[in-house]
Amino acid sequence: MKTPGGTFSKRVVILSSTVMVALGATTGCGKKCRPQWYESVFTANECAQGDDYSIYLASGFPTASGGGLVTKWSPTGTFQKIIFDYNSIATSLMPQALGLKSIGGSSKLLMLAFDGTAGRVDYIDPDGSNFTPYFANGTAMAAGTRRIVASSDGGTLIARTAGVEYFNPSNQRVGAPRFATTGTCTAAAILSVTEAVIGGSKYVISLNGAANPNNKLNLYNGASGVCIAGVVPAGPATTMWPVYARYVEGESKLFVLYYPFTAATTNAQIWSFDVSSTSISNGTLLYDDTSGDIAIISATPGALSSSLAYFRNGRERFILVGTSNNSVIKLTYDGSSLTRPQTQPLIYLSAFARSIGDIFIVAN
Numbered sequence: 199m200k201t202p203g204g205t206f207s208k209r210v211v212i213l214s215s216t217v218m219v220a221l222g223a224t225t226g227c228g229k230k231c232r233p234q235w236y237e238s239v240f241t242a243n244e245c246a247q248g249d250d251y252s253i254y255l256a257s258g259f260p261t262a263s264g265g266g267l268v269t270k271w272s273p274t275g276t277f278q279k280i281i282f283d284y285n286s287i288a289t290s291l292m293p294q295a296l297g298l299k300s301i302g303g304s305s306k307l308l309m310l311a312f313d314g315t316a317g318r319v320d321y322i323d324p325d326g327s328n329f330t331p332y333f334a335n336g337t338a339m340a341a342g343t344r345r346i347v348a349s350s351d352g353g354t355l356i357a358r359t360a361g362v363e364y365f366n367p368s369n370q371r372v373g374a375p376r377f378a379t380t381g382t383c384t385a386a387a388i389l390s391v392t393e394a395v396i397g398g399s400k401y402v403i404s405l406n407g408a409a410n411p412n413n414k415l416n417l418y419n420g421a422s423g424v425c426i427a428g429v430v431p432a433g434p435a436t437t438m439w440p441v442y443a444r445y446v447e448g449e450s451k452l453f454v455l456y457y458p459f460t461a462a463t464t465n466a467q468i469w470s471f472d473v474s475s476t477s478i479s480n481g482t483l484l485y486d487d488t489s490g491d492i493a494i495i496s497a498t499p500g501a502l503s504s505s506l507a508y509f510r511n512g513r514e515r516f517i518l519v520g521t522s523n524n525s526v527i528k529l530t531y532d533g534s535s536l537t538r539p540q541t542q543p544l545i546y547l548s549a550f551a552r553s554i555g556d557i558f559i560v561a562n
Contacts, residue, residue, distance in 0.1 A: 249273050250511055251561050252324070253518065254281065255526070255545070256293035259503040259553035260312050266292040267550060268309055270326070275526070275544040277551075281326040284311050291318075296558035299348035307560070308332070310346040310356065317343035319354065324560050333369040345390050345442075345556070349420075350400055357391035362404050364423070373423055377402050381425035383416035384408070389500050393420060394445040394452065394473050401426070401473065403452060405443050407500040409459065410436040415443070415452075415471070415478045426476060433481025434469055437462040441504045445473065448510060449533075452478065453517065455492075455506045457499035466492035468506070468517070468529075468536060485529055485536035491543075493522040507557040518544065520554035 249272055258266035266284035271277055284291035290313040297308035299321065306321040317339030319332040342359030349355050352367035361378035362385075365371055379385040389407040393400060400420030406412055406428075413436060417426045430436060434456050442455040452471040458464055466487040472480040487493070496502055505520030508531075517529045517536060525543035529536040545551050 249562060251509060251559050252278070253507075253526075253545075254296055254307065254324075254558045254560060255520070255551055255554055256296050256309070256505075256556040256558075257551055257554055258284070258292040259555040260292045260294060260314060264552065265549065266311065268293050268296065268307075268322075269550045270324075271545060271551075275546075277548070279326060280550070281307070281324075282309065282320075282322055282329055288313060290314055292553075293555060294343060295346040295556040297346045297348045297354075298558065298560060299354070305560075306330075307558070308346055308348060308354070310343060312339075312343050316340055317356070317358075319346065319356070333365065335363075335365075335371055338363045338365075338371050338375065342388075344388065347391055347393055349393055350395050355391050355393065355402065357388050357404060359387055361385040361388055362391045362402060362418075376423045377404060377416075377418045380423075382414075382428035383418065383425035384412050384414045384428050385416070386412055387500055389439070389441050390443045392443045392445045392452070395447060396450075396473065396475065399475065401475070403443055403445060403473065403478070405440040405454070407439040407441055407457075409439075413439050415440060415454065417473070417478055427478065429478055431471055431478055431481045433483065434467065435462065435464050438464060438467065439499050441500060441502075442506045444506055444508055446508050449508075453484070453506060453508060455504060455519065457493045457502065457504065457522075458495045459499050460495060460497050462495055465490060468519070482534070484531070484534075485538075489541075491521060491523060491525075491527060492519055496522075503553045503555050505554055505557040507559045509559040509561075511561075518557050518559065520557050523547070524552045524554060526551065526554065526557065 253271040268281040295310040309320045318334040322329045345357040347355040354365045356363045361375040364376035384406040387408045390405040402418040402420045404416045406414045414428045416428045438456040445452045456467045468485040470482045502522035507518045524547040526545035528544040
């Protein structure tokens with residue numbers, strides 16, 4: 199069949215393919231992918247051949263010895279590269295937590311590190327270039343630093359034993375600390391912090407990992423620092439400590455990882471909760487670690503490495519869990535429960551993944 203000009207239509211198809219290859223890099227839907235106006239012709243799998251996210255691990259929890267590494271991994275759990283080695287600064291420095299923040303108009307990987315005496319915050323490009331010291335505070339981060347979160351207002355939240363420190367966009371400390379023991383909110387052993395933006399208002403949630411009755415989830419007004427509620431929500435046993443939290447705006451859920459302490463008769467578990475302007479409620483058990491792969495019963499589970507990361511794209515939504523067994527397991531999420539698709543860890547214990555303090559997933 200010929201076109202009106204006498205040229206075979208096959209040549210038009212070849213030209214179109216050439217144009218598609220040239221434009222494919224700009225689509226954002228995967229490496230070597232067709233432009234978005236052409237996607238409907240192809241299967242979803244063909245438009246998702248490339249890695250659309252990377253996994254970052256903070257390896258070398260402060261209670262451990264050895265290299266303090268931040269490393270990068272593929273979605274299949276393949277080691278890719280060392281992003282930064284804190285031992286290059288001091289052998290005592292260990293990365294504790296990771297975050298993502300826009301600095302100077304580009305996304306930077308935040309890194310919270312601790313040397314046994316004081317904490318520090320640095321940032322680096324996700325490819326491992328341009329390491330830059332960000333800030334430190336000898337008083338606010340003197341001891342017990344645990345987690346770091348980029349606040350929606352451009353500031354930074356850091357969980358530590360005494361509460362949650364807040365540094366404004368100019369890296370100045372606000373409060374002493376900003377989110378501490380006030381009202382019913384307990385701040386004796388704060389192990390994690392996360393931020394929730396609901397209806398345009400900011401809330402800060404911290405976890406107090408101490409024995410019953412203090413294993414609380416604390417809800418604060420994110421603007422004023424005032425305690426809204428400190429609760430032990432119905433569901434999780436009071437013989438468990440909340441050790442890691444992440445609020446996911448797209449799911450409108452707070453995910454909390456619980457570790458059992460010595461009086462526990464349960465396993466490590468993951469729960470979800472609803473968060474409102476007044477409460478944390480409606481606990482749902484998403485995953486019960488009956489295999490014992492996430493954490494062992496411990497007198498001080500807060501001292502065990504722990505982490506949880508959430509990610510969703512057009513093909514899957516899942517949670518990664520950094521275990522006290524120095525591995526990472528992957529759990530798929532269907533909106534009401536978590537299931538483990540494979541018995542083997544996604545990432546095994548190695549020189550690049552040990553004493554995992556934190557996991558962070560960055561979309562490529």
